[in-house]
Amino acid sequence: MAGSSVSVDYSVAMATAPVAAADWLVVAPSLITILGGALCLMLRKNTDLQPKLGVGFLALLVIANFGLLIRVLDHGVVTMVMGSWLPPFGIAFTVDALSATLSLIGSIVAFCAGIYATVTVDSTGRRYGFYPFLLLLMTGVCGAFLTGDIFNLYVWFEVLLIASYGLLVLGNDRIQLDGAVKYGVLNLIGTNLFLIATGLLYGIFGTLNMADIAIKVAALENPASGTLATVAALYFLAFAMKAAAFPVNFWLPASYHTPNVVVSAVFAGLLTKVGVYALIRVFVMLLPASRGYMADVIALVAIATLLTGALGALAQSEMRRLLGYLVIAGIGSMLAGVAVGTTLAISGAIFYAVHSIIVMTALYMASGIMNLMGGSYNLRELGGLYQRSAVFGGIFLILGFAVSGLPPFSGFWPKIMLVDAAFEDGRSWLAAAILFSGFLTTLAIGRVWVYAFWRGGPEGTPDGQTVVVSGSETAQLTGASVWLPLGILTALVVYFGLQPEWMLQLSTRGASGVVEPLGYLRSVFGDQ
Amino acid sequence: MIAVVDIITGVMLVVGALFAFVASLGLIRLKDVYMRMHAASKAGTLGSGLMLLALAVYALDLAVATRAIAGVVFFLLTAPIAAHLLAKAAYAAGYRPCADTKKDALEEVVRPKS
Amino acid sequence: MTGLFLINILLAITWAAITGSFSEINLVFGFVLGTMGLYLIREQVGTVAYFSRFGKAIGLALVFISELILSAWRVALIVIRPKMDLEPGIIAYPLTVDRDFEITMLANLITLTPGTLSVDVSEDRKTLYVHCIDVPDPQATIDDIKNAFERKILEVFR
Amino acid sequence: MTPAVIDDTTLLAVLAPFAAAVVAPTLTRWLKHNAAWVLAIVPALVFFHFAGFVLPVSEGKTFVAAKAWAPSYGVNFSVYVDGLSTLFALLISGIGTFIILYAGGYLKGHPQQGRFFSFLFLFMGAMLGLVLGNNLISLFIFWELTSVTSFLLIGFDHLREASRRAAIQALVVTGGGGLFLLAGFILIISATGEIEMSTLLASPDIIKDSGLYLPILLLVLGGAFTKSAQFPFHFWLPNAMEAPTPVSAFLHSATMVKAGVYLLMRMHPLLGDTVLWMTILPLFGGITLIVGTLLAVRQTDLKLMLAYTTVASLGLLVMLTGTSHEKALEGAVLYLLAHSLFKGALFMVAGTIDHEAGTRDVTKLGGLRSAMPVTFVAACLAGLSMAGLPPFIGFVAKEVLYYGTWGWFEFGLILTVTAVVGNALMLVIGAAVAVKPFFGPRIETLKHAHEGPVLLIAGPVVLSMTGLALGLLAHTTGVLFVGPTLSSLVGSFTQVDVHLWPTKINAPLILSLITIGTGIALFTQLDRLRATIAHVLQVIGWGPDKGFDQFVSGIVRFSSRLTRFVQAGSMQTYMIITFIFVGLTVLVPGYLANSWPAMPKVPDYRFYEWGIFVIAVLGLIAVLVSKTRLTAIVSLGIQGFAVALIFMMFGAPDLSFTQFMVETLSVVILALVMTRLDLLPQDHRSTGSAVFTGLIAISVGLGLSLTLLAITQQPFDTRLSDFFTEYSRAIAHGRNIVNVILVDFRGFDTLGEIAVVALAGLCVLALIRVKTKPEKSEDNARQTQSAEAG
């Protein structure tokens, strides 16, 4: 039965050259998370072991991603073809600066969430798979960032989607179920659109490898026309849904405030950014002509998202819903980068993505602490937190200013890059929208600060007095598990604000990598 | 030899198909669910069983043949059970047989007139 | 125990049948798998009676297949008849057999044979309720079943 | 001439206050309020450092120092030392020193005194970075930092709503203005390609020639006017008086509010001396001057009176800068210097009185001169300088600025009149603040007033004394400070000859006399004047301050309306909108790109193949028309079954195999689940909505069919499949190519896929097993609401 008797030239089908052990870093994130997730799942019922295992594997994940980034910075784009099958036939993981950066930042956020969860996720949550869900969510996230195969990208999207479902419903509060229904159905439509577009793309080019597609698209004499135009539009719609761009972002405000706050934190950090990443990868690298063709539409969507997001935040009295809208506003900025599409713009978008991943997760964690301290998420019922802990107040203010794009924090740099790029592209309205959205965000954050922190107590507290709210689970606030992750993320926010150079270089490198993907193609097909 | 096999296969296929057809016809024409079950669970099973065997014959391959037979046996095991369960369930749920059904021994057991 | 062993052998043979290779190694493998399969249902196989007389079993099988063809034919006739004047009914059939396995066997045979379909077994396992597609004379049908099947089953399992 | 590069000590000098900010709380925990003595050393050192630049700068030298910050984006942390920046740096660090001391006394024993110190230092550092900033981006960063720190300082007394409101107001106005400035700067950078102020100043016409002058000017003014509280953005400044007095004295009189003026002066060579410039600035400056003084007169609270005069003075400065007239600019520089000194001093006096007497209401104060002699002296000196009487620097400033305005071609008169009126009213306030509380009969206050401690007195005394000294040494002042600063304004080395006593009777002198006369006259009529203005304001009944609240609540209400509209909360609406966009997406591009397929010919399907299609269609219809969910579920089986047959008929046994299994299992799971559900049997849809949704559905299906058809009519590249076919058995040892693809060629997909399956299992487990907690009461409320809704 085996083909040993027939003589075939393996070298025409398989990569026969020995692979450096370091190249395995490319699959390390996927492997670590899958094995870790599976292990946690097997030992599901040992609820004490779960956090140790989970956080341990997440730490491994961070290390692996860090190593991968180093590898990419040293050796340029790294490619591994699974099963040694030559591209475009096998599935290739192709990692450039963009992929590695986002993967690393994402894993850091997940790691912090893993620690934070040791406090906020009870034994039931552990028993019913919080850590497996989190780890396998990261399988999806990292896989999506690292893969170089469009269908494989779809698979990772699904992995992270189903994992997010699990996290979303964990606990089964009525509000969760409600949120999950909307989140579930709408996101399923999104991934189905992605799959449809991919199927059609395969029908056009007969290939699935991104590099291969990029080459074939470039070879077309009119790359923005014909059925490809429809495919591009479908991709845009699909990823816009994933990225929660207006007006197809209903699922986000409907669900992000419903689950356990640490879950909201992870979602806010990671999910939408994967959509943005896919948008950049597919639109800037694979279908540049279509991007140019649709630039005005994208810009329009970006403006709408920026404004509806920021205004939405102003309209909320519930902390987590407010933050949900801030996530959306941030997406608007990244979309603006995609709309402009220059290297500066894309690097701005990438930097913004990194910033947004960190700061939104941190803000949700902070809102969780606000709830623990003030016994509520509602701005009407919150108050006196600045009295309770000035340090926490400071942290919140830093994060708030960061998300508003005020210097000297991480949000500032991408903002000026994007505004700059928009001006240079002659899109003053886009620039104005970015700035105005930042202004509204400042106002929203200022209101939160005034109500929850400066005000002496809940709404109706007499002027000049303090009413101490009986902070419900203050016990959980003692101990590092809540503060450490928040501290790490805040430190990053400050670091990227004060020392932006490293991230600037990374994002610029990532951006030029997708704008002129020659390095990417070389690493897949060699010098051809 | 091949020719003979072809003929046999053809005949089995036609007969099987006709039985299947009869089963569906019964499904349409018979009056209530219980009677329809007769058609489906007998003629249907026999028909498709025959056609499966036809494939086995056509294959002229022990492996295929044995598998086909195993399959047929399997249907013969499942079909009656399926019918039985469905009939039991339908009756317990309260679905009445058609008016022609004069004798109904289950009536007083399941729905005693009290 | 011998019953179990027999069934295991049967499973092994089934395995050989579906894989289509009666080589020793494959039979052994089939036996192993069969054992695993039986392990799965270890709790349920307690009541099994094993066939004492294989010949009779074969006989039973033959009868039953012929009956099946016959019944299918009858149904066919009934169905394609332009106007059907049927007298369907549900009759209570007094069971002689009392073992689960035998009752099941009988019920299935009845279902697969002319115009009858086992609907239910009474709690006390004394009566089998049978739906008949055309019973001008219930007693006749009951006798049919008694002679056609129940006797044979008793021959096989006792 | 090109600026000389100096070592990094200047950079450190800018950073020093930040370091102080870090240590301040700890230090204060140890030394209590006496920490002020130690902390004050920092700004003092900074002061002396910059004092070292005075002589070289007065010889026309300029210096730069830079550290790379974000080189990939051309951002450096760099300073540009010239006359203007030196003057400001000295004011900030000098006054800062005494503010720190004053704060030590003023907030003595306050639990958060340490935090207060570090906020002050943060601000100080930001301010230094701003005025010395050479790199536009870093300049902007420090600019925003001043807004942020002032937000924290204004809201320092955060338990009081007024403070919170004032803080938000300041943040919104100055922070919002900052965005204009940022846009302006980025435009400058992209228009000129230059990011360093010094290089920009080296070629002054670069912006005017860029073609983006207008937007740049407007955006920069947007930043400057908000920061420097020009009408109509002036309202936040008086409210900022909610902050503790040291803050008012430092930020809202001497330094921060002058950042806008600084920016205008700094960019005068680049943006100034144009019709636009000379129209907008004098206009807004003049209005601000008059409005500010009138409102000041209306006040009785010492701090508020001072605050409004600050507004007025800022207006005056903007007005003068707007003339682009050398003499007027000289006046502006002098006035800037004078104002910082006397206003700083007067604020501290006001604070001291408040601190010692317990009230700041000028009507409740009187005869304190005996109780607080030193404060009294300081107050007088500062007040006289403010009133513009000799021999104070204020007088000198007034002389020069009159000289400037008088000589400013045709509009000179208007400007001069404005200046005179403004100054006269300013004199009134100066008198009211410096004289009224101390003279007249002693009014007893709730706290028995007596002289404050050294920490409180040091500031006022030194500052007012300096005001006097600079006046007496007018010439030196001119040479050391005014000349160099003026050079920065006009963009070329300029020397000035300032003297205290007018050499001959000329217009300025007469104007001064008129001013003084009018002032004294008005002072006697102060109460009536106050009443009149109060009445007028009452008649108007609206001001930008009220407007701010209306703006905020308005935008909040608007946003909540908008959000309710776009996020309506109804799932069906979400779905409809989403699918409308899907429909557009699949139809519009095809239409635009005209990529519709050719008319296909009828395919040669066999009889039974058509049969399968028919079953599929029937299955779909069955699901659609099924009245009850049960029928629908059963019908669902039909179309799934048909799909499996289609797969089989096109040579995909594995697919139809799987499809059969999956379809049946779906039905089974449906049945299992449905066993517990009681659902509405009907799909209620009005004809209208049925048609509407039907159209959406059809457009989606149509668009996808057309696209798919168009694609399948194109030739197809079977490269991948050929490869798999070629090596499936030869290398991968498998004859079922599909399976080999699944477990080998594309095994990684399958790995992800089984992860999905495993997770789905876990999800369902979590869904079914975890019991829902009994919900909170408000959820109950909402539940009932939604019940009513339904």
Next chain:
Amino acid sequence: MRTIIFRTIAPYLSALMVLFSVFVLLRGHNEPGGGFIGGLIAASALAIFGIACGVASVRRAIVFHPMAISAFGLFIGALAGIPSFFFSQTFMTSQWLIFHLGDVEVALSTPLVFDIGVYLVVVGSISSIALALEEREAD
């Protein structure tokens, strides 16, 4: 469904199906079938078993919690890709071990292990879902 007829026959049917599912799994590399379909068949077998004889007996029969089985499948599925690391090949490069037992040629390979992983995952998850739903009805 508490009926003697069904309850008596179902266990044998299940055993038969499991047998068949293994067959489908093992021959998948060369004929239609494979881990996924095999898994589904086995899962259906367990479902029938559960419907006939109650969920508890199924749980006892399979000893481990179905999700644990599923997790184990995922685990070995991922592990199956790793051996190539030691031959300095890329992830999931298949490794073959072919030897002869009597007349039949037995081929052990990492893809086979992987496929078994798939099988276990599907059996575990699907039966977990089915059983969980069954239980709700039982109670």
Next chain:
Amino acid sequence: METGVVILIGLFFSVAVYLMLSKQLVRMLLGIAILGNAVNLLIFTNGRLTREVPPLIPSDLYTPDVAIANPLPQALVLTAIVISFSFFAFLLVLAFRAYQELGADDVNQMRIAEPEHDQTPPQGY
């Protein structure tokens, strides 16, 4: 060869969408199930269609001697089927639990996450 299937696919999509636009969760789910089939058929058709020749290699050959159906889309669809099945199962149970806890299968009545009468944002300072 493709035409008929393509038209059928369009029909599948239309029906799926129409059902998903129902306000009844269960019908929505039926729509999702059909949508899955539609997408699978679409991918399958994109690989072009060949009648009745499965991508299998006869046991006596190393490469098939006749033109076979395109195996890749089959593998992709297989993956997609499995995934959509998993999602279907999840959503089904989710709907079931939602119905249990929220007491409604009318999605428009599921207003706990986003209540009908939502709080207005706080005013003042």
Next chain:
Amino acid sequence: MSPFEFFASEFLDWAVNFALGILSISFVMIVYRIFKGPGLPDRVVALDALVTVGIGFIAAIGVNTGYYLYIDIAITLGLVGFLATVAFARFVLNRGLAGDETIMAEVEESIARREAGQ
């Protein structure tokens, strides 16, 4: 080939197509029953019949293409078809006993029909 062999293969081709044709007609009839009902059990019986006939169809296709592997699909189909029927039977039973409104309506209908003497 000999005329007999020729006839044989001709006959087989005809038989296969005939069978497939007949079966597709049966499919349509069965689907009609699923439409018509009237009761859930009727539909379930029909669905079960659909599967049963499908098995025959598959076998015919197998003969048509000469791929015997279709047998396994047929076997599996029979298996899951059985499962589906069982599940539905159980559904009918539980809902019937639980007094599900839809099923009760159908039951009433069947009673009415019986009393109407149909």
